[in-house]
Every structure is written in structure tokens, then in C-alpha cells.
Amino acid sequence: MAVCIAVIAKENYPLYIRSVPTQNELKFHYTVHTSLDVVEEKISAVGKSLGDQRELYLGLLYPTEDYKVYGYVTNSKVKFVIVVDSSNTSLRDNEIRSMFRKLHNSFTDVMCNPFHNPGDSIQSKAFDGIVSGMMQTG
Amino acid sequence: MECQEEKPIIYTMENKPIVTCAGDQGLFTSLYTSLAQQLPREPMEWRRTYGRAPKMIHLEANFVQFKEELLPKEGNKALLTFPFLHIYWTDCCDTEMYKTSVKEEMMRWQSSLRTHGSADWVIIVVETNDTKKKNKTNILPRSSIVDKIRSDFCNKQNDRCVVLSDPLKDSSRSQESWNALLLKLRTLLLMSFTKNLGRFEDDMRTLREKRTQPGWSFCEYFMVQEELAFVFEMLQQFEDALVQYDELDALFTQYVLNFGAGDTANWLGSFCAPVRSWSGLLLRRPIDMEKREGIQRGEASLLDLRSYLFSRQCTLLIFLQRPWEVTQRALELLHNCVQELRLLEVSVLEGALDCWVFLSCLEVLHRIEGCCDQAQLAANCSHTVGLWAYATDKLKSLGEHCGLVSEKGPTSEDLNRTVDLLAGLGDERPETIHSLQSPYKKLKEALSSVEAFERHYLELSHAAMEMYRAIGRMRSARLVGKSLAEFYMRKGDPERAETLLQEALKSYVSEGWSLPVTHTRKQIAECQKLLGRTEDYLQTSALLAGDVNLTTEERKHFCQEILTFAAKSGEPSHKVTLSMSVFAQLTRLQFHPATASVHSGANLRVELTLRCLMPMSVRIEQVAAIIHFDVDHGGTHGRSKGAQRQTSPGTVEFNQDKSSACPPSSSFTGPSLELDEIHDRSPSDNSLNSAGVVCKNTHLLLRRHDSNSPPNTSNCVSPPAVAMKEGAQMLKVQDVTLEPGINSIIFTAPSEQPGTYTLRQLCATVGQVQFVLPHMYPSVQYEVYSQEPQLTVEPLAEPLLAGLPQIVKFTLLTGHYTVKKGVALQLSNTDTMPILPSTSCTARISNPAAELVGESVLSIQSSEKVTSISLPPTPPYHTLEFQLEVLCIIPSGSDRPANERLTNGEVRHRPRSYSHPDTPMTAIDQRMSIDCPWSIYSTLLALTFYIPFKTKHSLLSAGNRKYMQVCVQNVSDVTFMLAEVKLTEKQHASLELQSLNTKTQQLLCSKHSVFCLWEVRWKDDLPSCLQCVFSANFSPLNQEISAFKPFHYQFQLERVTTLYSVRAEILPPAGEQHCRSGFLCGLEVCITRLSEPTEGEMAEETDTDGLKTTKLMYEVADSSSNWAVCGKSSGMVSMPMRANATHKVQIEVMPLFAGHLPFPKIKVLKYLPHTAAVAIQPDPDSCVENDSLSLLDKTLDDQADTASIRSRGSVHSVGSGDQQQRGVAMPRLEPFSPGQVFNNSHARQVLVLPATDDHIMEVNAT
Structure with missing residues (x-):
């Protein structure tokens, strides 16, 4: 499924980033970081047209030869990015959406933890588990 | 664009649906132009199958001559060449001709169509006037040809035959028929499309279904x-x-x-x-x-x-x-x-x-x-831009593949590839x-040579970067830039690579992406090493050595790079200065002692906690903290300036961001505002000149945000320019080994000179390398103070009560002064506040940390004038405390001792009593004068004592008999016992004061009063002026008898003798036994002189009989409106000045209510005619308060007040006018002193019956 999942704070620093261990982690960091360009572009484009009725799912941010990068942004401008292998064609848009929704729910749980300091990187095991579930090749 | 001229020929545009034309070719040719023009002019709606949305469509057609070959053969799927409509043109209007040739030709046409299954055809009959004229002879109804054709061919499909009238004429009829024809043609064409395309699509779908x-x-x-x-x-x-x-x-x-x-x-x-x-x-x-x-x-x-x-x-x-x-x-x-x-x-x-x-x-x-x-x-x-970037990427990988990127150029293998x-x-x-x-x-050229490749690659890269920048995708632009940098690196051009990498790094750092930061930084380090930029390289190495994203080996490598450089023996003058924050972080600073404030010369240790970020232990030659020294102009009051707000005293926590991996939120929000209050005190008397709030970190808050050094120096690409300030003083420690992680370094702080020492910079030296922390923040300072000895005396318990032994605490802060053996304090004794000798007086000595270090017994020697207290030896900056018992004697009265000089020449300050706003007690300030051995001046100290009692006296009369009452009110919070209450008269021995008080001891609770009464008896004459002393012993409750202390109260009474007695009598109306309300009755006032004239008394007038007389004024005043005075309520009486002289006055009064009514009040006042005005006795109002008499005066004032209240009434206006115009010769009224007039009928009542025919009943409920 996903090869890299990242949660990025409103200020664009990573709160959580994890990729498939077999591949070059650094490359994904670069990819996710660059994808923020498109995320910002999309957010500002949406902001102009629709106002508050905003779709959180941003869709395919940009394809590369090897990966497809999908984006999602919460109302508090926390961004989720999922990178999928391009060869993995079985994933449909709806599945990506549901992955984001799951991720968002789990993220909300993390934020609800009174011991979690918003703005700190996410260290929750539950969240880790959800992410692992999405990254398992299956 | 050079390819502009060869604009592609659009092949399909040539294609139009094919329409075949059969029949009269000449006729068709004549109409072709207008037909081809007009057909696409109007759009038609094309309704589609399968629920596809209808479309408006402009139809065009390619008209070709009908040939049988054009008809599609069975199985031919070609659609482009498919004829969608077949037209037969004829202008035949001759029946014969039709029958002979045209019909047959049509039949042939029809049959060939039918064999190919084409049902899309139409026959157009053109009618012209010319043809009509031509065939005028054998004319048939012109419709008949059309009808014939219709009946022959259009089997129930009448619309397949269309008539076109006068097509070449410009008439409305012709236009109409054209329009009809065009509409028909379009409809038929569309029908054909729908049918044929539908069939085609069906076939196609069938074919697709067979794909398995x-x-x-x-x-x-x-x-x-x-x-x-x-x-x-x-x-x-x-x-x-x-x-x-x-x-x-x-x-x-x-x-x-x-x-x-x-x-x-x-x-x-x-x-x-x-x-x-x-x-x-x-x-x-x-x-x-x-x-x-x-x-x-x-x-x-x-x-x-x-x-x-x-x-x-x-x-x-x-x-x-x-x-x-x-x-x-x-x-x-x-x-x-x-x-x-x-x-x-x-x-x-x-x-x-x-x-x-x-x-x-x-x-x-x-x-x-x-x-x-x-x-x-x-x-x-x-x-x-995506395509540009993609092309760039691909060209780069091609270049690498073909060996065009390396420094050496392609090998033969590369060339083969x-x-x-x-x-x-x-x-x-x-x-x-x-x-x-x-x-x-382009590609061929790019692959042909290294130079050409470079040119093309750079062109593409820059184009992509430009575009990314133009649309605001800065991150993407930087990524391309990074890729370009890698290219430059391989080309051996680290300089250009570094600029690009730095730009990328800045973005990663500012957004806190640690892995890209590490990676980019590693590349930068490589560039810097190649460029020989030692300082930058070492700085980057330091950053990398502390980077947790790298493996330990890599980190050790970079750390070793620094150490290797440091060990090199270069010229010693040039040291490389690096930012400390990447090497080690200052996490905590602790002062011992925690107050961070010591007296000069004391031992102050500073413990630094450093977190070393290096992966291995590093030996530091010297760690130094540079100190900025401020001479404390404020002088000795250093202690009051607790500068730092610290969570735990003496500890400063430096909360820095842990590492570059940490979210750089601080760089977005900026440092928080840190405020501190300042007090500017006058150096002379320590009074507050001004107070304010200062921002302590303006240098952080007001920095330019676009400046090159972000606030977080650990993320800084290049170290900030740190110039070690050559401070005179520093904390130094030599040879420290910093282990990875937490290290603790202890400094001994210099504390010779008094002042404020601020720790500014921290510097660690390793050989050639210095790690410098340019600013310590929050600022850390300690104070060294030098203090003059200070002696304070304060009550052990508030408030100090006068008249009782009280304990006061002496506190001596020795400051820089050393108390040697035999040093003594000299207290000047005063009468008003003797120091009570006590058997054991212990002095406690405590050190600056308020720990008890010693106790010793004080020796106190009292001589007549001076009490000398020998102090135990005490080291500097210690505190010496002891307690003494003193007694403040309550000033009793009027005696005014002459100004005395104290032993030291000071003018004795008479304790002055005054009322304090916070307490009902009267306060007395007692000054103490102490000679201290460290000063040539005496120390003057003030203690405030409070008198626990308020005493009042009053004179009571009964005819000629006199009584004296003293009221002692306890205004303190303590309950006392009062004993041996006594009243004595000082001057007249013959006078006897008989106590009417029974108890020997009386309880006087807090806020309560005790009244004592004496009857005055005299033998010969009652002196007009009495000087009395009230005395009592008091002690707090539950104390032994010895604790009783005396209390004296002096007062003076004047004009004591009763001069007049006033008696009033109410006489019922004649014939009645009792008064009735509403009926007049008589009030008889009888004023009798009781005493012979005394010397002090002055006669105003001499009677004709030679008797001295004085004038009195009487007044009947009923304040409670019980009585109505009829006629004159006041009048003047001339009284002879001899005993038993009597004067009677009759006044008519009317009771207004029934019941036991109190008598109306009768006032008697002295009337002073204007001539006597000069000789008036001192006016009570003119009595100026002075020191000695204040207590006494107070009571006199009170009495005067009550007298003046009494004198109010109907004569009030006269009185007040008199007061205002004092000195002008006007008749005046003067009240008698209390006791001079005795009112016999005071508080008497008389029974008043209600009026007989009272039918109004009034009930007063109170």
C-alpha cells in the first residue's frame, strides 16, 4: 500500500514521517517536503473559491515516475501526505480517501491525549500501528 | 518559432460526409455552389442514442457523383468513405420524358441502392419558370410529376421527394423552397448519421465484447x-x-x-x-x-x-x-x-x-x-513546469549514464553507450x-560532448527553476537547485554547488526537516572542505558531529576533523572561532549560595551544566565565562535588588531547542517577551525615585527578521561572528574533559569588588578552536556587595504599649565591620523610657545564610546616663540579634520639664503624643540615641508606643455638694487589672476627697471603661480651682502583683463653686389639680444665688442700693416639643451678688401632650454687657494647644464643646455672631462652667392629664 506516510504541522515541519524501511528514507523526505508546494497551492486555490466549505482531501498532488503523492489537509492546516508506489495500480481514489480518513481519526486521538503537547512530533504507538497497517503490502 | 510556416495540415479537416448525387449532373452543378454554402449555415440539433446529450451541429457535405463503387460492400467497416445520403436530381416536368427515361434511371438508382441496403436517399425535383415556359404546350399540372415520383418511389415516404422552386431566382418563394430543401437535407443527413453510426457502434461493441x-x-x-x-x-x-x-x-x-x-x-x-x-x-x-x-x-x-x-x-x-x-x-x-x-x-x-x-x-x-x-x-x-523538470531530470541521468558529468569526460565505454x-x-x-x-x-547535441551537455543541462535546469520560482513552488525550485548542485559537485565546481546547497539548506532548516538538513549539510561540508573554507567547514563539521541523524561513525569522523584541526600547530594568534551551541549546550547554571548575592570577598561558586553534543569525549583546555562588571552605584543596599525571577533560587535554566531536529517553532513565533521591574532608588536615603518595567530581551525581539542569522544559532548555516570580548574578568577552569551528554563544570566566581557581575559569554578552547557562546540568555548575574553595619531596633510584638515593660529586638547587620571583643553599644538613657535590667540577655549570631552560628550572653552595664551593651565578637556580614526590655512611661499631665540635654549633647526629644489613624490608641514616639563604635555619629532610632488608656474626668454637683468622676477607657486589645485607684488634690490640704469606689481591684476589659467617683468635702471654702491627680496601678490580666505599673492622670478643674441654683415649678391652671394638655399653666423659675461673691467674680453693675449685681439671662427651651412657651421664652435677670438672693420668673407654658412630661429645660447664661467685653476671661476657643497640656487640653476642649452645645438654642445666633466679631464691643453671652449652676428641677417630670373632651387618641409607638 503506502510507501511513505507523513504528518506535517501547520508551519510545515514534520510531525511524523515514516516510510517503508526497504527504501531510501531520505528520498521520501525530499519528496514529501517538495509536495508541500502543491499542498500550499491547492489550499490557497481552494480558499479563494469556496471559503469554509472545504474538501479536506486534496487528491493527487503530483505524480513522479515512481510514486504518486496524495495530500490531505485538516481544518487546522495540518497536512497528511501519503506516497504510493506508482506500480501499485490497485489503489483507487476512494481507498486513498479512506486511508486519509483513518489517519485523521487516529491523529485526532493523538491530539486528544492530554499528555501530548500539540506541535511536538507524534510518538503515539496507536498512531504508529495505524500507519503500519497502511504500509503493509497487502 | 521557426516551425511556424510548416503548420501541420490537418488531414481530417478535409473530410466531410459524403453525399452522392445522381440524375441530372448539369442541374446539380448549377446548384452546387449555393448548396455547399448554405448547408452548414444553420445548425441542427442532433439527438443521440444511448442517452447522450443532444448537440447542435453544423452540417457539411462532400457532394460526389454517384457511382456504384462508392456504395460500401458487405463487411466494409470504413466510415470515412461511407456515403451517408444519396440524392437524385431532376428538373423533369414532362410526363412523357419522365415515363420514358427519368423513371427508369431512377429505378436503376433505387435498385442499386437497395442492393447495398442503403435507405438514405432523396429525390429533388427542381422546378423553374423557364422549364414551365419551355413545356407550355404539353403542360400537365406541375404537381403531377412530383406526385408521380412520390407514388412511384416514395412508398409512404413522401418526405423523400423534395421540390425546389426557382432556385436561381432571388424571390421569397425561391428562398422558402431553398430553406425547406436544406432543412430536409440536414434532417435526412442526421437521420443517416444516427442510423449508420448507431449500427457501427453496435458492431463495434459486439467486437469489443469478444475481447476475451x-x-x-x-x-x-x-x-x-x-x-x-x-x-x-x-x-x-x-x-x-x-x-x-x-x-x-x-x-x-x-x-x-x-x-x-x-x-x-x-x-x-x-x-x-x-x-x-x-x-x-x-x-x-x-x-x-x-x-x-x-x-x-x-x-x-x-x-x-x-x-x-x-x-x-x-x-x-x-x-x-x-x-x-x-x-x-x-x-x-x-x-x-x-x-x-x-x-x-x-x-x-x-x-x-x-x-x-x-x-x-x-x-x-x-x-x-x-x-x-x-x-x-x-x-x-x-x-x-512538470515537463521541464522531468526533462531536466532525464537529461541528467542520461548525462550520468553517458559519462558526461564526470570531471574526466566520457570513457570509451560511455561512448559506446x-x-x-x-x-x-x-x-x-x-x-x-x-x-x-x-x-x-537537442538531444543529439547534448550527448555529443561534455560542454554541449552542460550547456543544455544548465539551460533546462535554470528554466525549470525559474518557472518553479515564478509560480511560487520554492521547494521544488530548491530541489532542482540541489540536483544542479550535485551536478556541479561532480563537475568539480564546489563553489557554485555550495551556494545552491546553502539555499536549499536554509529552506530545510527553517521548516525543520532534519533528514534533508543533515544530508544537505553533509554535501555542504564536502564543498567547504574542497573549497578550503576551514572555518565554515569546521562549523559544519561541528553541526554534523552533533547530528543524531548520522551514524556514530560519521559523527565521530566529523568530530575528529575538528580535533585534528585543533591539534594542528598553527600560528597561535589565529584561532578559529565556532559557535558553541553546536558543540555543547548550556542547560543550567547554579549559584552556590543560591542567593547569587554575596558580600565582597565571599566564596561564590557557579556550577554550569553543559550538554555536550559531540559523539566522543573532548578534552577542553579551558572553559571561560566572560564577565561584565558593573560598579554598583546604588551603594550598600545590594540585597534589595533581587534581580532574577527564578523558579528555584540560584538556578537558571537555559531552555534551548534540543537540536536542529526539533520543530523550529521558535523561529516563527520569536522569543517571548521577558519583562522585569526596575526601581531607581536615590543613593542617599534609599527612597524610590522611579519605578518601571524593562524588557530584558529587546536585542532578540527587535532583531531584523530577514537577517542572516536566525535566532536559533544551532541551525545556523554559518556561525555568527563571535568576537570574544576581551573582558577583564572571567571565570576559568582549565583542562576539562567533556563527555557526551551532561557535564558539570564548577567555577569559582571573583567577588573582590562590590558590584554586579553579568555573565556574558562562554568560551571553550580546544587547541586552535574556540567554541563561543556569544550571548548567555536569559542573562545571568550575581552581585557582590559591601555593606555598612546596620542597626535596627524593632518591637518584638506590635504594638508596643506604653506603661508596661515591652521587649524590643536589636538587630545588627555587621556588614564589612568586624565586631571585636569589648565593643559596646552606648544607649543614652532617658527618663521617659528606661531600659529595664534583665538577668539573662542572649545574643544570637547568624551567618548570611541565616544559619545560627553562635549564642552568647550579653553584658549590660547601666550607669546614670548611659546603658552600655558589650557585644560578642562577630565576623563581618553576620547578623547579631538580642532583645531588651524597655518601659515607656505614660506622660501623666501638665508638668513641663525643662529642656534637658542628653549625655551626648543631643537635645532631648520630648516624647510627643498624637493620635494615630490606625488605632484608637494615642501614640508616643520614643527616640533612642545609640552610639555605635563604627560610626562617629549617633544612631537615632524611633520606637512608637501606644497608650492603652483614654481618661476623662467630669465634675458633678448636687446643690453645693461636689463629686468628681474619672472614666478610664481601655482602648487597647489587652485586658487589664486596675488596682489602687486614687484621686488626690495637690494644693488644698484641707480638701478631702472621699472615695465612693468599693473594689480594690477592677477588671478592665479591652474596649471597656471603668468609672470612679469621689465626693469633694471641704471645711472652709471650696477653692474655685482644683488640681487633681488620678492614679491607678494596672497590669495585664493574670500577672503577679509586682507587674502592676502606675498610671497617672492629671487634670484641673476651675470655677467649681455652685453660684446659682435654678428651680422650676409647674403650676396647674387655677382650680385644677393637674395640668391638662392644651391648657395653659404656669412655669415658675426661681434662680437663687448660693454663694457670696468671690474675688474672681466681677460685678457688672452697681445697684442703686449699693449692691453689686450681675446680669443673667435665662431661657426656656423645650427641645422635645412637649411644651409650647407662650410669650417670652427668655429674659434678662439682674441678680444681686449675695447669697440667697432670689429671683423669680413667671412664664406661661402649655403642655402639648398628656402624660408624665419632663420639665422644659431652663438655661442660665452670663450676660456680659458691651463695656465688659475688654475684660473677658480667656476664651476657651483661643486656647492654643501646646505640648505639655495636650492631654489636659483635650479634656478641657471636650468640656468647652459640651458647654457650647448647651449654649445653643435661641441665643445661638447671638453667640455665633459674638464669636465671629470678637473684640468688637458688643454685649455677649457666656456660659457658666459646669458646676456653677445647679439645676434643681433637672429631669423632673409633671403629670399632664389629657384634655377632657379628648376624642382624638394619639398613639405613639416607638
Whole structure:
């Protein structure tokens, strides 16, 4: 499924980033970081047209030869990015959406933890588990 | 654009639906022009099958002469050449002619149509006036020919025969018939389309459904569906045409995916053949017939098919004016093709795909440039930039593949590879052969030499970066820049690489992406090493050595780099200065002692906690903290300036960001505002001059945000310029080994000079390298103070009560003074506050940390004037405390001792009593004068004592008999016992004061009063002035008898003797026994002089009888409105000045109520005629308060007040006028002193009966 999942704070620093261990982690960091360009572009484009009725799912941010990068942004401008292998064609848009929704729910749980300091990187095991579930090749 | 002139010929635009024409060719030719013109003029609505939306469509037609060959044979699927409508033209109007030739010809035409199953035909009969005229002879009703044709051919299809009248005339009739014809033609054409296309689509679908059958071929199907696309294109329905291609695209994609999933279709085999040609997309022709034929023959490779499909889609999208969709689809296509080739496991020469992608990208871009102007292109960068970046990427990998990036240039192996790649490109296409910058030429040139490659690569990179920047995708631009930097590095140009890397690094740092930061930094380190920029390199190395993202080996390597440099023996003057924050972090600073405030010369230790970020232990030659020293101008009051607000005293926590990995939120929000209050005290008397709030970190808050050094120096790319300030003083520790992690370093702080020491910088030296922390923040300071000895005396318990022994605490802060043995304090004794000797007086000595260090017994020697207290030896900056018992004697009265001089020459300050606003008690300030051995001046100290009692006296009379009452009110919070209450008269021994008080001891509770009464008895004469002393012993409750202390109260009474007695009598009306309300009754006032005139008394007038008389004024005043005075209520009486002289006055009064009514009040006042005004006795109001008499005065004042209240009433106005105009010779009234007039009928009551016919009853409920 996903090869890299990242949660990025409103200020664009990573709160959580994890990729498939077999591949070059650094490359994904670069990819996710660059994808923020498109995320910002999309957010500002949406902001102009629709106002508050905003779709959180941003869709395919940009394809590369090897990966497809999908984006999602919460109302508090926390961004989720999922990178999928391009060869993995079985994933449909709806599945990506549901992955984001799951991720968002789990993220909300993390934020609800009174011991979690918003703005700190996410260290929750539950969240880790959800992410692992999405990254398992299956 | 040089390719402008060879604008592609759009092949399909030539195509129009074919309409055949049979019959009279001459006739048709004459009408052809107008027909061809007018047919597309009006749009028609085309209703579609399968729920597709209807469309307005402009119809055109290609009219060709009918030939039987044109009719499609069975099984021919070609749609482009399909004749959609067959027309038969005739202008026959002659029945005979019709019967003989025309009908037959029509029959033949019809039958040939029928054999080919074509039902789309129409017969047009043209009628002209000319023909009518010509055939005038054998004229038939002109409709008859048409009718005949209709009956012969149009079996129930009357609409298949149309009449066109006078087509060449310009008449309304002709126009009408034209319109009818055109409408008919359009309708029929559309009907034909619907029918034939519908049939075609059905066939096509059937064919598609067979795709699971073994013999099915995609290429065949492709051709069929494309035919449909062509037709739609012909009809200018580009949208529909595009749909056909998209369906084909999707179908093919699905097959490839299925292949990947293991479901192989046979026909896919041809697409799995190794790729031999990678010449890229070709978008300049509307239809690439070469490739199309390849597909038709089933010989096309996957890239061919994809290229062809995309070129068609591209053409249609450009027709639809959606060029940006082309770029987007192109990118998808290129990615997809690469994936598909991988999926199908097609063997491709390495680099071939790069070539293909590169060429394709450029081709798409060229195509787009060809159909848009520059402004449009610039505005839509976001659509094209992806292709640019992709092309750049691919060219780079090609360059690497072909050895064009290395410093040395390509090897022979590289050259071989290049040749192989170029071979796959084939020859340049004829379309671009004259274009100077065709993608083909570019690629060939780029691969031809290192220089050309570099030129092309840079051009592309910069173009991509520019575009990314233009659309605000800075991160993408930097990533391209980074890639370019890597190129420069391989080319051996670290300088340019570094600039690009630094830019990228800045972005990663500012957004807190630690892994890219580490990676980029490593590259920068490499550049800097190559460039020989030692300082920068060491700084970067330090950052990397502390970077947790690196492996320990890597970190050790970088750490070793620094240490190696440090160990080098360079010129000692030049040391490399690096930022401390990357090497170690100051986490905590602790002062011992915690107050961070010591007296000069004391031992102050500073403990620094450093977190070393290095991966191995580092030996530091010297750690130094540079101190800024401020001489404390404030003097000795250093202690009051507790400068730092610290959570735990003496500890400063430095909360820095842990590492560069930490979210850089601080760089967004900036440091928080830190405020502190300041007090500016006057140096002389320590009074507050001003107070304010200062911001302590303005240097952080007000820094420019775009400056090169972000606040977080640990993320800083290059170290900030740290200039070690050559401070005079520093804390130093030599030879420290810092282990990775937490280290603690203890300094001994200099504390010689008093003042404020601020720790400014921290510097660690390792050989040639210095790590400097340029600012310690929050600022840390400690104070060294020098203090003068200070002696304070304060009550042990508040408040100090006068009259009782009280304990006061002496506190001596020795300051810099050493108390040696035998040093003594000299207290000047005063009478008003003696120091009570006590048996054991212990002094406690405590050190600055308030710990008890010693106790010793004080020796106190009292002489007549001085009490000397010998102090125990005490070291400097210690506190000496002891307690003494003192007694403040309550001032009792009027005696006013002469000014005395104290032993030291000070004027004795008489304790002055005053009322304090906070307490009802009267306060007395007692000054103490102490001679201290460390000063030539005496120390003056004030203690405030409070008198626990308030005493009042009053004189009571009963006729001639006199009583004295003293009221003692306890105003303190303590309960006392009062004993031995006594009253004595000082001057007149004959006077006897008989106590009427019974108890010897009385309880006097807090806030309560005790009244004591004495009767005055005298033998000869009652003196007019009495000087009395009230005395009592008191002690707090539950104390032994010895604790009783005396209390004295002096007062003076004047004009004591009773001069007049006033008696009033109410007489009922005549004949009545009692008064009745509402009836007049008499009030008889009888004033009797009781005493002989005394010396002090002055006679105002001498009577005719020679008797001295004095004038009195009486007044009947009823304050409670019980009585109504009828007639005069006041009057003047002349009294002879002798005993028993009596004067009676009759006044009529009327009771207003029934009941026991109190007598109306009768006042008697002294009347002073104007002549006597000069000789007036001192006015009570003019009595000036002075020191000694204040207590006494107070009581006198009170009495005067009550007297003046009494004197108010009807004469008030006179009195007040008199007071205002004092000194003017006016008659005045003067009240008598209390006791001078005795009122016999005071408080008497008389019974008043209600009026007999009282029918009003009043009830007063109170």
C-alpha cells in the first residue's frame, strides 16, 4: 500500500514521517517536503473559491515516475501526505480517501491525549500501528 | 518559432460526409455552389442514442457523383468513405420524358441502392419558370410529376421527394423552397448519421465484447473504434472523438494492468517486444500514418501505440483549445509508459527510456508553444513546469549514464553507450529537419560532448527553476537547485554547488526537516572542505558531529576533523572561532549560595551544566565565562535588588531547542517577551525615585527578521561572528574533559569588588578552536556587595504599649565591620523610657545564610546616663540579634520639664503624643540615641508606643455638694487589672476627697471603661480651682502583683463653686389639680444665688442700693416639643451678688401632650454687657494647644464643646455672631462652667392629664 506516510504541522515541519524501511528514507523526505508546494497551492486555490466549505482531501498532488503523492489537509492546516508506489495500480481514489480518513481519526486521538503537547512530533504507538497497517503490502 | 510556416495540415479537416448525387449532373452543378454554402449555415440539433446529450451541429457535405463503387460492400467497416445520403436530381416536368427515361434511371438508382441496403436517399425535383415556359404546350399540372415520383418511389415516404422552386431566382418563394430543401437535407443527413453510426457502434461493441475470445486483437479493434473517432472528428465533434481515444487508452491500460496481475492476452505479445526505437512523441502531424500503419499491421511497439494514441489525443485537445490538459496528460503518459514497460518486462536499452521521455517532454512543450503565445505560456507555467523538470531530470541521468558529468569526460565505454542510444533515435523526422532546435537535435547535441551537455543541462535546469520560482513552488525550485548542485559537485565546481546547497539548506532548516538538513549539510561540508573554507567547514563539521541523524561513525569522523584541526600547530594568534551551541549546550547554571548575592570577598561558586553534543569525549583546555562588571552605584543596599525571577533560587535554566531536529517553532513565533521591574532608588536615603518595567530581551525581539542569522544559532548555516570580548574578568577552569551528554563544570566566581557581575559569554578552547557562546540568555548575574553595619531596633510584638515593660529586638547587620571583643553599644538613657535590667540577655549570631552560628550572653552595664551593651565578637556580614526590655512611661499631665540635654549633647526629644489613624490608641514616639563604635555619629532610632488608656474626668454637683468622676477607657486589645485607684488634690490640704469606689481591684476589659467617683468635702471654702491627680496601678490580666505599673492622670478643674441654683415649678391652671394638655399653666423659675461673691467674680453693675449685681439671662427651651412657651421664652435677670438672693420668673407654658412630661429645660447664661467685653476671661476657643497640656487640653476642649452645645438654642445666633466679631464691643453671652449652676428641677417630670373632651387618641409607638 503506502510507501511513505507523513504528518506535517501547520508551519510545515514534520510531525511524523515514516516510510517503508526497504527504501531510501531520505528520498521520501525530499519528496514529501517538495509536495508541500502543491499542498500550499491547492489550499490557497481552494480558499479563494469556496471559503469554509472545504474538501479536506486534496487528491493527487503530483505524480513522479515512481510514486504518486496524495495530500490531505485538516481544518487546522495540518497536512497528511501519503506516497504510493506508482506500480501499485490497485489503489483507487476512494481507498486513498479512506486511508486519509483513518489517519485523521487516529491523529485526532493523538491530539486528544492530554499528555501530548500539540506541535511536538507524534510518538503515539496507536498512531504508529495505524500507519503500519497502511504500509503493509497487502 | 521557426516551425511556424510548416503548420501541420490537418488531414481530417478535409473530410466531410459524403453525399452522392445522381440524375441530372448539369442541374446539380448549377446548384452546387449555393448548396455547399448554405448547408452548414444553420445548425441542427442532433439527438443521440444511448442517452447522450443532444448537440447542435453544423452540417457539411462532400457532394460526389454517384457511382456504384462508392456504395460500401458487405463487411466494409470504413466510415470515412461511407456515403451517408444519396440524392437524385431532376428538373423533369414532362410526363412523357419522365415515363420514358427519368423513371427508369431512377429505378436503376433505387435498385442499386437497395442492393447495398442503403435507405438514405432523396429525390429533388427542381422546378423553374423557364422549364414551365419551355413545356407550355404539353403542360400537365406541375404537381403531377412530383406526385408521380412520390407514388412511384416514395412508398409512404413522401418526405423523400423534395421540390425546389426557382432556385436561381432571388424571390421569397425561391428562398422558402431553398430553406425547406436544406432543412430536409440536414434532417435526412442526421437521420443517416444516427442510423449508420448507431449500427457501427453496435458492431463495434459486439467486437469489443469478444475481447476475451482467443483470436481477438486489440489492434483490429483499435482501427474500428478509431474510425468512429474519425467520423466524429469529421463532424467536428472533437469531444466525442476524444472519448473514443480515451476509451481505447483505458482499454489498453487495463490490459497492461491485467498482464501485471497475471492475466495475459495473446495480442499483448507484440507489445512486449524489446524496444528498438525511442524517437519520442511526434505531435506535429494530425495523424502519424506511419505509426498507424504499424498498429494496423500489428507491428507497433508499446511506445509506438502510446505515442500514436497520445498524438491523436493531443490533436483533439488542441482543437478543443485545452493545451494545458495536453501537458498534464503528457506527464501522466510518460510516467505511465515507464511503468508499463516495467510491468510488461519489456527489455529496453538502459537510457533509452530517458531519451524517449526527454524527447517527448520537449516535443510536447514545443507543440504547446506552437499554439500559445508567450503571455499565455508564462501564465500557465504551472502546467508546463512538470515537463521541464522531468526533462531536466532525464537529461541528467542520461548525462550520468553517458559519462558526461564526470570531471574526466566520457570513457570509451560511455561512448559506446552513447552510440547505442543515438542509434535508437533513428533519423530526424522530416517535419523538424529544418528546425534548429528540435528535441531531436537537442538531444543529439547534448550527448555529443561534455560542454554541449552542460550547456543544455544548465539551460533546462535554470528554466525549470525559474518557472518553479515564478509560480511560487520554492521547494521544488530548491530541489532542482540541489540536483544542479550535485551536478556541479561532480563537475568539480564546489563553489557554485555550495551556494545552491546553502539555499536549499536554509529552506530545510527553517521548516525543520532534519533528514534533508543533515544530508544537505553533509554535501555542504564536502564543498567547504574542497573549497578550503576551514572555518565554515569546521562549523559544519561541528553541526554534523552533533547530528543524531548520522551514524556514530560519521559523527565521530566529523568530530575528529575538528580535533585534528585543533591539534594542528598553527600560528597561535589565529584561532578559529565556532559557535558553541553546536558543540555543547548550556542547560543550567547554579549559584552556590543560591542567593547569587554575596558580600565582597565571599566564596561564590557557579556550577554550569553543559550538554555536550559531540559523539566522543573532548578534552577542553579551558572553559571561560566572560564577565561584565558593573560598579554598583546604588551603594550598600545590594540585597534589595533581587534581580532574577527564578523558579528555584540560584538556578537558571537555559531552555534551548534540543537540536536542529526539533520543530523550529521558535523561529516563527520569536522569543517571548521577558519583562522585569526596575526601581531607581536615590543613593542617599534609599527612597524610590522611579519605578518601571524593562524588557530584558529587546536585542532578540527587535532583531531584523530577514537577517542572516536566525535566532536559533544551532541551525545556523554559518556561525555568527563571535568576537570574544576581551573582558577583564572571567571565570576559568582549565583542562576539562567533556563527555557526551551532561557535564558539570564548577567555577569559582571573583567577588573582590562590590558590584554586579553579568555573565556574558562562554568560551571553550580546544587547541586552535574556540567554541563561543556569544550571548548567555536569559542573562545571568550575581552581585557582590559591601555593606555598612546596620542597626535596627524593632518591637518584638506590635504594638508596643506604653506603661508596661515591652521587649524590643536589636538587630545588627555587621556588614564589612568586624565586631571585636569589648565593643559596646552606648544607649543614652532617658527618663521617659528606661531600659529595664534583665538577668539573662542572649545574643544570637547568624551567618548570611541565616544559619545560627553562635549564642552568647550579653553584658549590660547601666550607669546614670548611659546603658552600655558589650557585644560578642562577630565576623563581618553576620547578623547579631538580642532583645531588651524597655518601659515607656505614660506622660501623666501638665508638668513641663525643662529642656534637658542628653549625655551626648543631643537635645532631648520630648516624647510627643498624637493620635494615630490606625488605632484608637494615642501614640508616643520614643527616640533612642545609640552610639555605635563604627560610626562617629549617633544612631537615632524611633520606637512608637501606644497608650492603652483614654481618661476623662467630669465634675458633678448636687446643690453645693461636689463629686468628681474619672472614666478610664481601655482602648487597647489587652485586658487589664486596675488596682489602687486614687484621686488626690495637690494644693488644698484641707480638701478631702472621699472615695465612693468599693473594689480594690477592677477588671478592665479591652474596649471597656471603668468609672470612679469621689465626693469633694471641704471645711472652709471650696477653692474655685482644683488640681487633681488620678492614679491607678494596672497590669495585664493574670500577672503577679509586682507587674502592676502606675498610671497617672492629671487634670484641673476651675470655677467649681455652685453660684446659682435654678428651680422650676409647674403650676396647674387655677382650680385644677393637674395640668391638662392644651391648657395653659404656669412655669415658675426661681434662680437663687448660693454663694457670696468671690474675688474672681466681677460685678457688672452697681445697684442703686449699693449692691453689686450681675446680669443673667435665662431661657426656656423645650427641645422635645412637649411644651409650647407662650410669650417670652427668655429674659434678662439682674441678680444681686449675695447669697440667697432670689429671683423669680413667671412664664406661661402649655403642655402639648398628656402624660408624665419632663420639665422644659431652663438655661442660665452670663450676660456680659458691651463695656465688659475688654475684660473677658480667656476664651476657651483661643486656647492654643501646646505640648505639655495636650492631654489636659483635650479634656478641657471636650468640656468647652459640651458647654457650647448647651449654649445653643435661641441665643445661638447671638453667640455665633459674638464669636465671629470678637473684640468688637458688643454685649455677649457666656456660659457658666459646669458646676456653677445647679439645676434643681433637672429631669423632673409633671403629670399632664389629657384634655377632657379628648376624642382624638394619639398613639405613639416607638
